[in-house]
Each structure stands twice: as structure tokens, then as C-alpha cells.
Amino acid sequence: MGKSFPGVRALKDVDLHIRKGEVLALLGENGAGKSTLMKILSGVQPRDEGDILIEGENVAIRGVQDALEHGISLIHQELNMATNLSVGANIFLGREPKKRGLIDETTIFTDSKAYLNRVGLDVDPQTVVGDLPIGRQQLVEIAKALSVKARILIMDEPTSSLSQNETNTLFQVIKDLSSRGVSIIYISHRLGEVEELADRVTVLRDGENAGDLLHSKINHDAMVRLMVGRDISQFYARTIHEPGNGVLEVRNLRTPEHPEHELNFSLKAGEIVGMAGLVGAGRTELLGTLFGVTPAVNGEITVCGEATAPQSPEEAIKAGIALVPEDRKQQGLILEMTVRENLGLASLKQESPKGLFLNDSREGEITQKIIQKMSVKTPSDRQVVQYLSGGNQQKVALGKWLAMEPKVLLLDEPTRGIDVGAKQEIYGLMEDLAKRGIAILFVSSEIEEVLGMSDRTLVMHEGRITGELSRDELNEESIMQLATDNPNAA
Amino acid sequence: MKVSYNLCLISALAAFTFGLASCGGGSSGGHKATYAFVSNGVDPFWTIAESGVKAAAADLGVHADVLMPAAGAVEQKSMLEDLLTRGTTGIAVSPIDSANQTDFLNMVAENTILITQDSDAPDSNRLVYIGMDNYDAGRACGALVKEALPEGGSVMILVGRMEQDNARRRRQGVIDEVLGRSHDPTRFDAPGSPVVGEDFTILGTLTDQFDRAKAKANAEDTLARNPDISAMVGLFAYNPPLILEALEQAGKLNEVKVIAFDEADRTLQGIIDGTIHGTVVQNPYMYGYKSIEVLKAIHEGRDHGAGDDGFINIDARQIRKDNVEEFWADLKKKLGKE
Amino acid sequence: MISFLSKLTGPQNDGMKRILGIFVLLMMVYVVTAIINPNFLGSYNQENLIRRTSLFGILGVGVAFVIITRGIDLSLGSVVCLVGVGVPWLIIDQGWPVPVVILIALGLPAVIGFCHGLLITKLKLQPFIVTLCGLLMYRGITRGFTGDQTAGFGTELKGLRWFATGEIPLRIGLDIPVPAVILMIIAILAGIFLNRTIYGRYMLALGNNEEAAKFSGINTDRMIILAYVISSGLAGLAGLLFVLDVNLAQPVDFGNFYELYAIAAAVLGGCSLRGGTGTILGVIIGTALLQVLRNMMNMAFLGFQRAEFAVIGAVILSGVIADELAKRAVARKRAAQKQK
Structure with missing residues (x-):
């Protein structure tokens, strides 16, 4: 599976490839063009030039609906869920199964349960989303992406509000998904996570490709070097000194x-x-x-x-x-x-x-x-x-x-x-x-x-x-x- | 859950309807007869009528309520509905919007004795209308205009609203008399465009929907638009005082003639001072008194004294400088002010 | 002049543009009406317009403060009624001394506003509900204590009525109605308060984001209460001037809907109901536009007087739509620049 689109204006000739079942980390400082790239892929924003190829086929993505149909699903940094509705209702929001013109709650319940199991989340689909901790809400979002048969899952800073435990659970789910052939584009500022998770790293800088790192070459310093374009010997500025009164x-x-x-x-x-x-x-x-x-x-x-x-x-x-x-x-x-x-x-x-x-x-x-x-x-x-x-x-x-x-x-x-x-x-x-x-x-x-x-x-x-x-x-x-x-x- | 709620609603409705039928229809038996007098708004005019109602109630030994809707036709409707629910024996009402209230008034007439006063609802099944012929009263007012302006001139008419039958006829009476036309209450001139006659021009008719500040603004705008206007006619009780305010601020008192309707204190004072040429007064006291008298007569099956058309005429009077003081003293007496 | 204006309007975003936009609209209405009826421009009519704008403008300036703090005040019309009917009733019917009554007329509404503010900040009630209840209560109270009787000054108190009906002669053929001077003083004070004092800045800040304002150490409750005191207090002053001008007030309908005129003027003048933006000058021009529109119907389109509210509604709506479209165009331009 490949994807490329040279020549978007906020982006200058950016290439991005992802293989089936791969976890690709996309790195870059704010303003490097990650968000723009992801918005184009998920149909939120139109592209100016370039092509998107899925399994060799040139696809046109004109809106979020198109992207979903091609199996591209974006999980946004700030979760986009109706927190006053139930887990099941959120998973099927906008695609509610119907029976005799009414919402088919039974199907929602059983199907939601299945998707929640796949992400290892043991909650009742009738729970109101707002009552769940943020980490579990994240997993609900992933379950929702699975329910639309996502082949490419884009996750934008998924761990920014998660605890260590929740992060660990999320990583398990991601690894599990990739082993089932789902491709994952993972955007994060947390380099430690990237080291642990990614098969490959693509770094953007000022709207251009700054470089790729393969699995064996992924380490903190190498990533920072690519992102800021210079060496950072002393990342943390802390010097030891005696506290006062x-x-x-x-x-x-x-x-x-x-x-x-x-x-x-x-x-x-x-x-x-x-x-x-x-x-x-x-x-x-x-x-x-x-x-x-x-x-x-x-x-x-x-x-x-x-x-x-x-x-x-x-x-x-x-x-x-x-x-x-x-x-x-x-x-x-x-x-x-x-x-x-x-x-x-x-x-x-x-x-x-x-x-x-x-x-x-x-x-x-x-x-x-x-x-x-x-x-x-x-x-x-x-x-x-x-x-x-x-x-x-x-x-x-x-x-x-x-x-x-x-x-x-x-x-x-x-x-x-x-x-x-x-x-x-x-x-x-x-x-x-x-x-x-x-x-x-x-x-x-x-x-x-x-x-x-x-x-x-x-x-x-x-x-x-x-x-x-x-x-x-x-x-x-x-x-x-x-x-x-x-x-x-x- | 839903079913039981619906049942509740239905039974409540049934109880209400039953109560309405039993109260309205069966009023002749048992308890003491009560009458209600419903105005079309809140105004000193109705306070005079109220004193008439109270006097009649005392004289005839009956109970009578006076209700004044403050928020227009909607409130008047709910007042009437409440009266039916309470089982009122007879109602005398001044319909706010007679043309559109016909069906509703007929419903009221089915359940109780209904008469109209002050303003009629000619198409409804009301039994009697007590009032004056507003068209004739308008002509009386028009006569005052001609009196004030023997040479003719331009005239603006200011009125609260035109939806009411009485306002419409009153205005038409003024126009027809001023222009010297024949007696025809069904005639109607559009309010926006000038009506030009030999000596007189009716510049137009301005409404204010009872907003006093707007009523004054209408008078001011008239002076701005037609600086050389000869006269202004104020057809609702509060219009003439506000015309005076506008004239006073513009320094045009006595320069522009004012012809009034009804008997606001400021209007009567204006006639004494000479700033208002004259006014046409109804007899709201008699509206009130007569209403209760007629309702009681109908309830007791006696003759109510109206002709075949059910119309009981209470004459309008022209008040000028020569008879204003006598009229005012009498009015104060009726209101119990002196 | 421009720098003076911007001092009054402050460095708020798009504030001047909004004022300019509505001013152009006002001028268009002026030109159209003047062409149809030249008497429109006569000094008598202009003085009337200035006086009406001044009376309604005082209401508008007051409610602007509440709107800027992301609130709403629906009770203004009823406060106008309470004061407008109460003042002649106390003076003429009850024979109270004039200074005492004036003191009450100006003080009581401030107390009312203070209560609104307390309920909204301390009990966390919604402004819409609190002031809606005020709308019902103050008119009802007025009708109760007057027994629904019209109150007026008759031919008395000419001296006091000068504040509403008097004019200050100028040599330019146009006399300045006294209420205009009163509005001018209020507007300048309000403008300075809003844009040149820290409390004005606090109000703008909390209107945009109350939580962040609180996190910056601002006593937001106190500022919100102050906004309601200003709003009700100015409504009281306006009520006093209205009755001094009109000379008779009916409890049932005196000041009916005036809160909506005031809110409409404030919105036309650039106050967002989402809070945080608004200029005093804009509100006054907004008020002027409304009054000129009403006058225009009488002066130029007499046959369509009944459609007055339709015209006013349409103008406000198109003003707001135009503003929104302009904002979007700016946002698009900004986005385009960012892409380059």
C-alpha cells in the first residue's frame, strides 16, 4: 500500500508511504505540516496537487465520507465524541442501524460489544461516554474506527492525556491492530513512545520531508536531530543548585x-x-x-x-x-x-x-x-x-x-x-x-x-x-x- | 407510562368539558347570578365604565366583575374562557378584534349570555350591542374639524390601531364628514395615501399599537413631514394629550388645531385652555350601567329594550369650550373624585 | 478625531470596521429618506430624532455592558415602566417631594441590578431566567401599586421636564435636545470605563472567557454584578427621561419591548451575544439607525407603516449577515496568507 502527494501548498512535495500492518510514526515540530497532511488524508481539507494511491489505485478524497469509504479514519487529538451519549451510540453515530424506521438498539449493543472487545475495553456499550476516563474514551474512538472497517488509522497525539497504564493498554491495542493488517499513522511529540512503538519514522520539517528512520535506527537523538535540524546535546536545561529558604x-x-x-x-x-x-x-x-x-x-x-x-x-x-x-x-x-x-x-x-x-x-x-x-x-x-x-x-x-x-x-x-x-x-x-x-x-x-x-x-x-x-x-x-x-x- | 399519561390528559379534558357544560348551561338554577364586563384594554376610559358597572350592580343587587385585558386579544380570549369555566351568567365584552373573534364569540354565546359593548361584533351571535354608532360619532368629530377650520386645510388622523371595528368606523366617519360625503359606513379609504377633497386633504392615518412614546413620535413626525399642517385629530383617548405634547415642544400650540376624541384630563384642560378645539365623548359610564341592566333583563327573560338589530344607542356628545366645565364636573362626580 | 474615536472604542478587533459599516447603513437610510421627503432633514425632525436616539441610546449603552459580559437583560422595559410610572405616581398622586422621588428613581433600579447580579453570580442562575422574571415582576408590581391607572405630570413640573424636552440653542440652526447632552456624558464615561480602565478590560476579558479571567485573578463575580447595576441603573434613568418626555405613562404598556430595541441596537452596534466585544459608539449608532428607520416609515413610506417591524427586523438581520460574511472573508484571507 502506498501513498504519495507531491506539492501541497502548506506542504512542499511531501511523500509518505505506509505498508499494510505497519506502524508509521510521523514526527515534526508544530507547524511542520503534520496536521495539514493528516487533514488532507482524512478528507477534512482538500489537496491542491498530488495523488493519493491506495493499493496502487489513484483515489480521490473529496470529503470525510470519501476517506471513510476508502478505509481512512482519523482519531483527533481532542476527542470528537458526544459525551452525553452512550458508548454504543457514539460508535454508530451517523450510521445508526435501523429497524422499521427506528434505531435498532439491539444491533448497536451487540456490534459495539464486539468492537470494544477487539480494543480490549470491557465496558457496557450503554455507559455514557462522559463518565469514562479519558483513556477509555480514546479506546472507544478506536473501536469506532474499527466499526467503519478502517484500513488506515491516523492517531493524532493519542497519549497526550493518558496515564502510563492507559498508554500501555493503547499500545497493546495498536500492536494487535497492526498484526491484523491495519496500517497506523501515529503522530506524537513523545519520542519515548515512538521508540517503543514505531516500525518506521517519517519526519517532516517546514512542510518538507526531513528524513526517514527505519526500526533499527530509531532513537531519541536521531529523531530530535531530524526534527529541529540541529544537534541538541542538552535537552533539559536543569542545572543542580542549592535551594534557598x-x-x-x-x-x-x-x-x-x-x-x-x-x-x-x-x-x-x-x-x-x-x-x-x-x-x-x-x-x-x-x-x-x-x-x-x-x-x-x-x-x-x-x-x-x-x-x-x-x-x-x-x-x-x-x-x-x-x-x-x-x-x-x-x-x-x-x-x-x-x-x-x-x-x-x-x-x-x-x-x-x-x-x-x-x-x-x-x-x-x-x-x-x-x-x-x-x-x-x-x-x-x-x-x-x-x-x-x-x-x-x-x-x-x-x-x-x-x-x-x-x-x-x-x-x-x-x-x-x-x-x-x-x-x-x-x-x-x-x-x-x-x-x-x-x-x-x-x-x-x-x-x-x-x-x-x-x-x-x-x-x-x-x-x-x-x-x-x-x-x-x-x-x-x-x-x-x-x-x-x-x-x-x- | 405513555399510555397512562394520555389517559390522564383525556380524563382531565373530559372533566374540563363537562364542568364547562354544566356550569355554563345550568347557570339559571341554584346559585346567584354573576355578570362580567370585559374591556378591550386598560385605560381611564374603562375606569369610568367600571364605575357605571358598580353603580348598576348596587342598584340591581347583582354581582358584577370588571376585567381589563392588558396583553391584547390573546389575554382577552383566556379571560373569557376563564369566565365560562367559572360559570358566569352573562358577559358584556368589547371585542378587540371582532372580525377574527367571531367563531370564538359564538362559542361563548352558546355557553352564556353574550352582549357586546363599546365595539360591536356584528357577525357574531351576540344578543345585544350597547354603544354608539362609531361612524356617527366619527362624523360628529368631523363636524368639529370643519368648525375649527372654516377655510379648509390639511388633516392628519392619529389612532391606536385600526383592527378594531370602532376605530375603523370612527375614522371613516371623520373622513366622510370632513370631505362632505354621503352617509355610508361601509366606505373605506386606505390609511397610507392622502384623500383629497375640495377644501380638505386627509394626509393619512398613523397607528401606534398603544405605545405612548410611539404615539408621540407619530405626532412629531407629522409636524416634521407637514410643517404647514392645519389640524390633527386624535381618535384614541391618549392621542390628543400626546399631540399637545408634540405641539408644545415644537412651539406650535394654537397654530395647529387639535380635535380630540374621549375625555382624558389633559384633553378637557386643553379645551378650557383653547389649545384643543373640541372633543367627542362617549358615555362609558352608561356602557357599564346599561350592560349590567340588559344582561339581567335577558337572564330573567324580560324585554331588554333593543330593536330588531339588537342595537342600543348611547349617544356621543360634542364637547366644546362652552360646555366643557359642566361636563367635567359631572364626570368627576361619577368617578367619585369629588 | 479618529484617534479620539479609537480611544473611546478601544483597540478591540474589528470594532472600528463594524462602526463604519453600520454608519454607512445609517447614511444610506438618511439619503433615501431625504430624497423621498426633504422635510426629513429639517431641523425639527432632526432634533426629534436626536432626542429619541438619546433616550433609547441610554438603554442601549446600559445593556451593552451586560451583553459584553456574556449576559442578557430582559427586564429593562419593565424597569422603564416601574420608574416611568412610579415617578409621576409618587409626585402627583402621592404628593412625595420631588428630590426624594428622583433619588428613588435613580437608586432603586441600581438595587434591582445588584440583585440580578447576585442571583446570577452567587446562585449561578441563568441571566435569561433572572431578568425574564424581572420583566414580569416589575411591570406587575407597577400595575399593582397604581391600580393600572395612567400616571402623568399634567401641566406641572415644567422645570424637571426640561431634562427631557428642553433644548440648548446652537447657532447652527439646530438646537441640541438636553437628553442628547445627557447621553453624550454617559457615553463618554462609559467609553472611558470600558476602554481606558482596568475594570473595562476585566469585563471584556471575562466576556470572552470567564474561566480564564478568573484564573488571571479577576474577581469576575464583582464585575458581572457591576454590569447589571449599570444596565438597570441606566434603564431607570431612561425611564425617568421617557416619562418626562411623553408626560404620561400607562403601567400596562409603558416601555413594552424596549429591552428588545436596546438589545437589537447593541447587536447592530457590534456587541456579540457571545460576549467580549462591543463599543459604546457602535451601540449609539445602532440605536440611531433603529430610530431613523421608524421615522423613515412615517416620513417616506406612510402606506407601509404596518410593515415597520418587518423593515426593522430585515435591516438588523441583513446587518448581522453582512457582518458575519465580512468576518468569514477576513478569516479566509488570513488562512490564505498563512498558506503562503
């Missing part, structure tokens, strides 16, 4: 989501502490409580010796706590507003002469400083944020706190869904901020990132802090043991 002290804290557990930990000035755990371990909720989004049930939070009990982000910020939330589009940024307005939003009051009027020139100054410092790539500070790439958006979401000099910076999945180059810049920034004496606590589901960036690591499991690992004790196994709370695990 205690900044954040958390004593007997109970969060509204897990009031049965008391949480205790502290952060020192200039320290970067990672927080690992599976999705749903209560890490995001803990950050939410520290930041006043979901105020604590009880317990003490002390910032630089002053007790605080933030009831709202406003109060948390006053106490010197800042948060870059995981969902940057919904919580971190106001997409419809400009870079300048976003960067200024958190510090408006402090920069306003009488606490009332906007200070235009000061705002401009601060904005320029942050843009330069963080090398935000934007045509101007009047650019609307939604037109920036993911990495640059994240820089803005982080940058808005720089103007107000927080004492504690909380980062929730700071590099989720952004490309390698931007990741590295974010790491560099974390390092800079730590050097300036800010205490940083970051939640990450990428073990590699936790290993690379933290001075110290806290691990959570089901709302509890199950352990703390120093840099010496830190490795993948020790994290997974604590994250699954299983001292006997490998």
Missing part, C-alpha cells in the same frame, strides 16, 4: 475532591519540584486548591511565613501564588484577545497608577520585555492569541505571570501538546525563574520530563501523596511504584 508550606491540607486525605509538603526558593502520578491522581485538583479555584476544606497554606487560605484565584495571587493551568485554551488564555492584553491581564491592577486607569505605555513596555525574554513568535503584540502556535500560546500563558513576580509558580502539564523546540524554551524559562528564587511546582504526565527537570519529585495516587523522591532516587520504576501505590511492582 522555605517559600511554600502546606500542612494537613484537605481538598474538596479528596477530603479523606491530608496533604503535607513544602517548596523552597529556587527549587523545581515535579509532581508525578496517573491521570486522576488528584494533582490538578491540588493545584486548584492552592490557587483558590476549589478552596481547601481545611489545612494550612503558608507562603513565605504568612498563612493564607485562598478562596479565589484573586486571593491566591495576592499571596504570591500563580498557576499556569493545564487547559490553556479554556483557562490559561483569552484566545480572542491580543498577546498584549493577555500578558497584561494578571498585573493590570498593580501597574495601574490609581488602581483604575490603564497605563498604555507601561503595558507596552512590560509586554515587549516579556515577548523578548520568552522569545514569543508573534508578528506584533496586537496579534490575537488564537492565531499563535501552541508553543507560543503556552509562552503567553506563562508570561503573564512574569510581570507580577510570583513567589510560587504552579505549572500544570506545562509542555502538553507543544513541539520540541518550544518545550526546550519552556524548560529554559523554568530554570531561569528558579534561579531568580521562585519556587516551582510542576505537574507532568511525561515521566521523561519529570526525570529531566525536577530537583525533587512528589508522587500522588488517588488523592494522596504516596512519596517523595530525591534526584538520586528518581527513576521510571520508582515513580511508577509510587504512582500505582504498589510497593511490590517491578
